[in-house]
Amino acid sequence: MHFKDSIYTFQNLSNFPTIKHAVSTKAFDSMKKEDLSIHHGNLMKFGKTVDLKSIPLCMDQVHSGTVALIENDREIVIPKSDGMVTKQKNLPLAIITADCLPILFYDQQKNVIGAAHAGTKGLLKNIIANTVQQMHSTFDSNPKDIIVGIGPGIEKKCYEVGEEVALQFEKAFPTFQNILFKESKHIVKRGNESSRLHSNNNEEKYLLDLRAIAVQCLLKEGILEGNIEVSEECTQCNKETLYSYRSGDRSGRFVSVISLE
Numbered sequence: 171m172h173f174k175d176s177i178y179t180f181q182n183l184s185n186f187p188t189i190k191h192a193v194s195t196k197a198f199d200s201m202k203k204e205d206l207s208i209h210h211g212n213l214m215k216f217g218k219t220v221d222l223k224s225i226p227l228c229m230d231q232v233h234s235g236t237v238a239l240i241e242n243d244r245e246i247v248i249p250k251s252d253g254m255v256t257k258q259k260n261l262p263l264a265i266i267t268a269d270c271l272p273i274l275f276y277d278q279q280k281n282v283i284g285a286a287h288a289g290t291k292g293l294l295k296n297i298i299a300n301t302v303q304q305m306h307s308t309f310d311s312n313p314k315d316i317i318v319g320i321g322p323g324i325e326k327k328c329y330e331v332g333e334e335v336a337l338q339f340e341k342a343f344p345t346f347q348n349i350l351f352k353e354s355k356h357i358v359k360r361g362n363e364s365s366r367l368h369s370n371n372n373e374e375k376y377l378l379d380l381r382a383i384a385v386q387c388l389l390k391e392g393i394l395e396g397n398i399e400v401s402e403e404c405t406q407c408n409k410e411t412l413y414s415y416r417s418g419d420r421s422g423r424f425v426s427v428i429s430l431e
């Protein structure tokens with residue numbers, strides 16, 4: 171990704187004058203209020219900064235596999251969905267996150283855009299496949315023409331999950347490579363009789379690679395590897411610029427937007 175004036179952009183999506191896109195940072199404050207409702211004021215301010223012609227359309231994101239088809243009718247918040255696709259111009263689509271992956275799609279041939287919110291639950295519910303398939307079924311998008319940007323999210327080394335979640339991914343994506351890592355966690359306990367530190371219990375921990383899963387979901391749908399850009403920014407490691415739920419940002423969120431010009 172490219173970073174300038176506190177805004178992230180994808181190199182691959184920047185090649186097209188037919189769209190606008192951007193990812194906000196803490197410099198633009200949180201896109202959610204403390205009560206977790208959307209902060210339309212901050213969203214509008216960010217939209218103006220990146221020169222969007224109207225207020226970005228948000229979803230009531232619920233970690234589902236549901237993709238909404240956005241047509242002329244204009245709601246402020248699309249209920250209970252995690253993906254959106256549209257062919258409407260000047261109707262920016264927004265994904266609000268802090269650790270989950272924001273994913274932006276652009277079909278350069280049919281001039282269609284999409285956006286998805288993909289965390290552990292959404293990935294298991296096939297939100298990525300559903301978004302690509304919605305673009306294909308509604309607008310006849312050929313996956314080979316779709317350019318994809320996977321935005322900042324929590325990276326593998328920072329994303330420990332429980333065994334139950336690990337097993338769900340092994341079951342859901344048995345052919346995927348390098349999505350799950352098992353490490354032994356050395357639990358160090360202070361002995362009772364002496365102040366000497368010694369290690370007992372070797373417990374296992376699982377690290378989940380959301381980016382690797384997302385990329386393989388895209389490849390499975392026919393997206394070309396060369397058309398996928400993956401942000402290397404980790405939300406947990408970039409506390410100065412990004413919000414991270416796991417790092418304690420309860421309501422702090424940044425936004426990723428894409429709009430057809």
Ligand SMILES: [Zn+2]
Pocket residue numbers: 324325327328404405406407
């Ligand atoms: Zn990290």
